[in-house]
Amino acid sequence: MWGIIRQKVGTGGISAPSMERIRPAVSAWRCYSSSGKEMTVRDALNSALDEEMSADPKVYVMGEEVGEYQGAYKITKGLLDKYGPERVVDTPITEAGFAGIGVGSAYYGLRPVIEFMTFNFSMQAIDHIINSAAKSNYMSAGQINVPIVFRGPNGAAAGVGAQHSQCFAAWYASCPGLKVLAPYSSEDARGLLKAAIRDPDPVVFLENELLYGESFPVSAEVLDSSFCLPIGKAKIEREGKDVTITAFSKMVGYALKVINLRSIRPLDRATINASVRKTNRLVTVEEGFAQHGVGAEICTSVIEDSFGYLDAPVERISGADVPTPYAANLERMAFPQIEDIVRAAQRACFRSVPMAAAA
């Protein structure tokens, strides 16, 4: 159906032609990739888990269908054969129970990676993520830290209905004590997952189901087993000079010049503000709902820190304020499309034109 819209390499500016919808064919990309090696996000996550599990015997994976089924989305493929059922633990359908078991084992010395089949199911376990994982280092004044990773697909897939399509980035990112990461490319996926597993604090790792099958070029450095990305740093995919666009996860693929947030909490306010101070305009893009969303936080942060630099009102593009519908055309309308981002960028650029010129 509608997969990822790939950027057209080599064009500049934000004029409409450069934001055309490109077929998800890979030929254009392949010609331009420099190192020649590509990796899907799925393989990136799998290899990151594999390497971390082999480096540290305290790391284990727990979740539904992670073992014999090779992972509901095949992210944990091959791990059961390699590490055995004690380290790749298939659970009954008990999100609250196994999330709590993960937290308890992290209290007492292990490094669990808990998989939720989608983050929608994490609602059944959110008590443990917030109350016993996020808050424990603080409540115990540093005596008990929780080196746990909660990972799984977040946000909309295609045609899965309202209860399987919500984006929880804003929910988790509003809670102190959690680190919330949202990778986009294979490099992000590998580096951030390895950092998350090595991190001594609870990390919520928001993947995206539609990105699992996408290939991205990876350099030799990324493939190295000690490769890690820092948590709390955004990546500027390509520097724009007219407007700053921020996005995370799947939405990064929709815009040409964009700041790939990578880390929702802690948010890299420094990078965002530095970019806005150069371009003087901001558009935030996200898949989730607008109210109290990630975009709301970024807009406020920019207003607080860089108000004097703004030449246009800040703008946020987000999903429609409805539970996700099933019908394909309605679902398409419920999430931001490239046209929406283009229109917003144009509004940001031309809004400073005095009203007299329009008359």
Next chain:
Amino acid sequence: MSSAFSAINTVQRPPHASVSQENPSVSPLRSSLPFLGSNHKLRPNSLHKNGASIRRQSSIVAVSDVVKEKKTKSSSSLPNLLITKQEGLVLYEDMILGRAFEDMCAQMYYRGKMFGFVHLYNGQEAVSTGFIKQLKKEDCVVSTYRDHVHALSKGVPARAVMSELFGKTTGCCRGQGGSMHMFSGEHNVLGGFAFIGEGIPVATGAAFTSKYKREVLKEADCDHVTMAFFGDGTANNGQFFECLNMAALWKLPIIFVVENNMWAIGMSHLRATSDPQIYKKGPAFGMPGVHVDGMDVLKVREVAQEAVARARRGDGPTLVECETYRFRGHSLADPDELRDPAEKAHYATRDPITALKKYMIENNLVEEAELKAIEKKIDEVVEEAVEFAEASPVPVRSQLLENVFADPKGFGIAPDGRYRCEDPKFTEGTAHV
């Protein structure tokens, strides 16, 4: 002490099979009462009357009766005492500490030194002492908001707990946790949770770690056991059942201790539960379910020893229901109007401390003077704890933002244990950290 559990080993027996042997007025399946409302006359200790008939045929045994049998079997000239003098003194001192500490908490609360939610443990000391004194330092205890005495029994110093309650920086959690969140890394007290049922999966996770260490990390002598303490209200919560299932499925070294004091704030256990006999939920999931008189520390201790031995051997979890009672209200803010004064008076006569004292004196284990000396010593400990807490400083302003993360910058901790971002050669480049 294998006799207590040998009758309980069968786990395939469906629960309803044992119902027929029990007192029909207690069994909800055959109850002549149309509605188990707040019925003060209906008390689970009527089970004990039928203890004689529930013997080895049943998969569940009221252990208190087995213990009584064992005692009467031995000849009367050489009393087969359940404890030595030393053990008795340890138990007595721990229970007195719990009682004196909680009484002092009440005083301090009404004087305004303590604030927020404070839930006291008076009356239930036998459960904490009986169970936790069987543990080593490396074993874990997970509790609910009624956790002061669990922390004390596990070894957290009284002054650290008192300072924590006063909100001072010398408290066991630097004043950041409070009454409901007692954590101690050193003594393996893993909380202190405000949400009932939240501690049960956490405890199951600690037991999972223990098994993982033995089997995966090959620490062959790791036989650490975890105890989860919670109440009758929690036994209706979903997480409880999820963990009974997983603990039995994976044979985790955990003991689920239900402190059934019959009341969840003002909700009587009988009004809230379809089948009030909580221990029966154990065999439904494949583990022994034991009911014990939680006002008698010696009986609790016997059960605890067997349950801990089971867990250490690798035989898996046990569910223990302790019939106990809290002498005070749910918390210090609870007016406690719904409980029948006759019920309270009845349980006051079964005060565990008085019972142990009586046992030890009647069996000539101690002189009264020795017990008085212990009480005096504990009074001094508690007084000193209050003075220490009073004199301690409140947290400084900068402490507000501390301890949110173990690694605040998010760049990771290098193998040498320092934060990577503090390394002088550190760069914030996007690769290789």
